[in-house]
Amino acid sequence: MPEPAPALRMSTAAGRGTLAAAVLASGMVFLDTTVVNVALPRLGAELGASVAGLQWTVNGYLLTLAAFVLLGGALGDRFGRRRVFLVGVVWFTVASVLCGLALRTDWLVAARFLQGAGGALLTPGSLSLLQASFHPDDRAKAIGAWSGLSGVSTALGPFLGGWLIDALSWRWIFFLNVPLAVLVVLATLRWVPESRDESASRTRGSGRQARRFDVAGALLGALALAGVTYALVDAPGRGLRSPAVAGAALVAVLAAVVFVLVERRRGETAMLPTGLFGSRLFSVLNVFTVLVYAALGGFTFFFAVYLQNVVGWSALVTGLALLPMTLLLLVGSPVAGALSAKIGPRLLLTVGPVLAAVGLLLLREVGPGASYWRQVLPGVALFGVGLTMVVAPLTASVLAAVGDRFAGVASGFNNAASRVGGLLAVAALPLLVGLSGSGYEQHAPLTAAYRGALLWCSGLLLAGAVIAALLVRRPQGKS
Structure with missing residues (x-):
């Protein structure tokens, strides 16, 4: 009915x-x-x-x-x-x-x-x-x-x-x-x-129901994410060769492989139809999403801790420091979306990450006694402007890269990809910059880790910009 x-x-x-x-x-x-x-x-x-x-x-x-x-x-x-x-x-x-x-x-x-x-x-x-x-x-x-x-x-x-x-x-x-x-x-x-x-x-038993109710796919995806997250988070304390870390990494790889096999076997009845990735643009945009949102997740994780434990700001002032970024997103996203529809997404998806990376490089120099107006706001604002140029054009391009009947699953997967980017960044960056134990409470280790993390985040953004410049094109039609 x-x-x-x-x-x-x-x-x-x-x-x-x-x-x-x-x-x-x-x-x-x-x-x-x-x-x-x-x-x-x-x-x-x-x-x-x-x-x-x-x-x-x-x-x-x-x-x-x-x-x-x-x-x-x-x-x-x-x-x-x-x-x-x-x-x-x-x-x-x-x-x-x-x-x-x-x-x-x-x-x-x-x-x-x-x-x-x-x-x-x-x-x-x-x-x-x-x-x-x-x-x-x-x-x-x-x-x-x-x-x-x-x-x-x-x-x-x-x-x-x-x-x-x-x-x-x-x-x-x-x-x-x-x-x-x-x-x-x-x-x-x-x-x-x-x-x-x-x-x-x-x-x-219909294909439509099976595609929409793929419990096995969801559980395998969760197991793969949990395994890689556990391995990255526990590696600094246990060591890369510890049985727990190696076992978690192995579980993650096996779960990811089985997930791909199961979803491919189910075809269009899968929770995530692998045929979607036949669209090169859809695949490229989701790699771009992981890179950009990994940079965002890593930055916000380190920035809030650094401002309070090294710069010495209160939680309220730290929250206010991040406010311009979100306000820029609210005000500027509709403008960026309209501009992308007019000129295509490639220019915005290339320039936006570059501006955001420059903003993070400015914020690397923030230290104790920093002036918000002179040293923090310019970097936060530039990062916010760059992110604003990305969000709406990215979402519209992902939806335009696939057929209308897959709009829901494409949007959901891209949303999940953005969260996975943040998750992997928060899991991996402390390992990459050597922050562990109670180091986040100590000025010297946290300062070194913060500056290293923002350098990594800038690199992720610039990698996204290169991918957009070389591989993103205006969607020509529905696949």
Whole structure:
């Protein structure tokens, strides 16, 4: 049976309530993606965490969020988008409370794994609810409002988190999700209609259902990411030749190989149809995505810790230091997207990473007693301008590189690729720059590691620029 025609309008209470639920829920996920970096020095000191503990605090969340986000969308299509969305909100909130109550680093890391899994359930649901529920005439307006308001939550994350950390405790960046979640649940129960893909839920064994409900693919992808992350994070402490590190690396390789074989065998019924990579542009753009977002993830991980533990700034001032970057993204992304549609993506995807790399090279020279206006703002602003030139053109180009029927899975994979880039950078950079143990609390080791990490991040951005200049072309049609 076909799905009922969507009927919500923006002018109605139900329409506004549905939009509010989607925005608040996605805002929680985006908030916890950005705000934790600002809290790392405080929670590390209070819990006695090592560098590896800080890495896992960030990466535990990114790993499960990246690995299961496609599966989360499939669960909503099959079992009901509102139902799975509500499960994700409650799951995410309970995990947030566990994070806030953590008394040990391993407790916090385990809760962050759970939190990422909850985010994987609610993130695709927040957007698919709008797509499925609103009248076609209001759908674009609702999705545009969701994008803008969700971006505001991302912009406010470091500032709000810094204020909570200084005024109360790092634990309140997690407890804040509780009142937000209560509002989301109430609004969802009151106004959000249920919807599902009837063909996926009723047609057992069909290709369409199998493609959208590929549990094996999701688990193999998660195992590959977990193995490589564990190997990179634990290598400084255990050594590259230790059985645990070597075993984790071997598991990662085997899981990745089996994942490719399983997805190739399933063809178009796979969670990630390997035929997508027959489009050279799609493949190139996702390699570019990993490089750029690895630079972003590595920079934000080191920058927030360095500003507090070496420069001596408070959590609030650190959050404010990052604010211009996000504001530039909010204001400039629509302009960059329109310009890319007019002239093609190659120029923007080439120049943007170069500007961002120059911004990071400027920020390498920041030291104790640094002036925000003279030494920090120029680098942050230049990095933000470069990133703004990349984000919207990249997303539009990824979607244009594949057929319309694969738009959802292509967008989901590119989103996962961006998170994987950040995850790998946070896992690998401390190993590459020689930061381990309690080195993040000591000026000399942290300064050397920070400057080395930003050099690596600049190199990743410049590699992305070269790839864009040589291999990216304006999409000529759907594949």
